[in-house]
Amino acid sequence: xxxxxxxxxxxxxxxxxxxxxxxxxxxxxxxxxxxxxxxxxxxxxxxxxxxxxxxxxxxxxxxxxxxxxxxxxxxxxxxxxxxxxxxxxxxxxxxxxxxxxxxxxxxxxxxxxxxxxxxxxxxxxxxxxxxxxxxxxxxxxxxxxxxxxxxxxxxxxxxxxxxxxxxxxxxxxxxxxxxxxxxxxxxxxxxxxxxxxxxxxxxxxxxxxxxxxxxxxxxxxxxxxxxxxxxxxxxxxxxxxxxxxxxxxxxxxxxxxxxxxxxxxxxxxxxxxxxxxxxxxxxxxxxxxxxxxxxxxxxxx
Numbered sequence: 001x002x003x004x005x006x007x008x009x010x011x012x013x014x015x016x017x018x019x020x021x022x023x024x025x026x027x028x029x030x031x032x033x034x035x036x037x038x039x040x041x042x043x044x045x046x047x048x049x050x051x052x053x054x055x056x057x058x059x060x061x062x063x064x065x066x067x068x069x070x071x072x073x074x075x076x077x078x079x080x081x082x083x084x085x086x087x088x089x090x091x092x093x094x095x096x097x098x099x100x101x102x103x104x105x106x107x108x109x110x111x112x113x114x115x116x117x118x119x120x121x122x123x124x125x126x127x128x129x130x131x132x133x134x135x136x137x138x139x140x141x142x143x144x145x146x147x148x149x150x151x152x153x154x155x156x157x158x159x160x161x162x163x164x165x166x167x168x169x170x171x172x173x174x175x176x177x178x179x180x181x182x183x184x185x186x187x188x189x190x191x192x193x194x195x196x197x198x199x200x201x202x203x204x205x206x207x208x209x210x211x212x213x214x215x216x217x218x219x220x221x222x223x224x225x226x227x228x229x230x231x232x233x234x235x236x237x238x239x240x241x242x243x244x245x246x247x248x249x250x251x252x253x254x255x256x257x258x259x260x261x262x263x264x265x266x267x268x269x270x271x272x273x274x275x276x277x278x279x280x281x282x283x284x285x286x287x288x289x290x291x292x293x294x295x296x297x298x299x300x301x
Contacts, residue, residue, distance in 0.1 A: 007050050007051045008040075008041065008044060008049075008050065008051060008052065011051065011052050011053075011087070011091070012034070012037055012038070012087075015033075015037075015086075015087050015090050015091075016030055016033065016034055018090055019033060026155060026159065028155050028224050029155075032083075033083050033086065036079055036080045036082075036083035036084075037080075037083050037084065037087060039067065039080050040052075040063065040080075040084065042066075042070075043062075043063050043066045043067075046066070047059070047062075052087055052088065052091060052097075053091060053096050053097050055088075055101050056101050057101045057102070057104055057105060059101065060081070060084065060101050060102045060105045061105055063081075063084070064077060064081060064105060067080055067081075068108075074107075074108045077107070077108065078107035078108065081102060081105065081107060082107075084102050085100060085102040085103070088100040088101060088102050088103075114285070114288070115251050115255065115281065115282070115285045116242060116243060116244065116245070116247075116248050116251060117248070117251050117252050117255045117256075117285065118240070118242065118244070118248060118249070118252040120256060122238070122240055122242070123148060123249075123252055123256075125238045125240065126144065126234055126235065126238045126240065127141070127144050127145060127148065128238075129234040129237045129238050130144065130234065132192075132195065135199075135200045135203050135204060136200075136204075136217065138192075138195050138196045138199055138200035139196050139200050139201070139204065139214060139215075140230055140234070141192045141195075141196070142189075142192040142193045142195070142196035142197075142200075142214075143157060143214055143222075143227065143230075144231075144234070144249070145188060145189040145192040145193070146172070146185070146189055146192075146193060147246075147249040147250070147253075148189075148249050148252065148253055149183075149185050149186055149188075149189035149253075150172060150174070150183040150185070150189075150253070150270070151183075151249075151250050151253035151254055151257075151267075151270055151271050152172075152174050152175075152183070152250070152272075153247070153250060154224055154227055154228075154246040154247070155224065156174045156175065157214065157227070158214060158221060158222045158223065158224060158227060159174070160172065160174060160212075160213040160214065161211040161212060161213055162211055162212075162213055163211070164213065165193065165197075165213060166182075167190070167193075167194065167197075170184060170185050170187075170190050171183060171184045171185060172185065175272050179272045179274075181269065181270065181272055183270055201215065204216070204217060204219055205219040206219055224246070227246060228245075228246055231244070231246055232244075250271070251282075254267050254271060254279070254282045255282050255285055255286065257270075258282050258283065258286060259286055264276070264279055264280065264282075264283060267279055267282070
């Protein structure tokens, strides 16, 4: 941390404990809040701020400009401001502040990015990279196949437990109590998962029991960072030039289903979107793709 103020550090510590212990936020969410709020410490050093409770709406506006001056994108600035709003709301709830000084500070509209979607051929190339004669390769094959088969988020993937897999019904359960859904698996994904469970996981865990479905070489639950490192390695091996993130397979899953005739409401249910508008971005992606093809290939375009 960049700030020596014990009060700032203590407030952040208490807020993160609240997120984890009271709100039961996932660990990756808590860590994301930690990273975003720690950005505030650089501003605090410059401004001589010793406590979050000292801030006024004018200070938050200046903090917003400070973040932009460091080269952060509009979306990253908005995320950091959202984290700060959450901190203030917590301080109001516990009686340390009377109002939230960030409430009136609006986020700048981020430029819309085009969805990063792999072609079917690129997906096939990527999924063929893991060496299925290798213990880690069996695990990686199962993770990649499961992501593309279900469209689940990486946080949901690494959060899966053994009890979330139903081999008899060829499906997985994910999303937790608030957004639980059962998602079917196609045969290739099921086979990859069965191979991992029977031949790879027992070796990785050294025969020890544990609830995590996917584990690292130490037998502990796979982390988001660990999966990201694995994915980047396979992207390089597949010589795919697109800027791929763990979310790319989720986007590709949804776009390919829609392109092949799946009902958008069914895709919404599988992805766990509460609002159909979140799913309709894939419809817009396909419209844009069709328009580009038309303009490129029509003889009179």
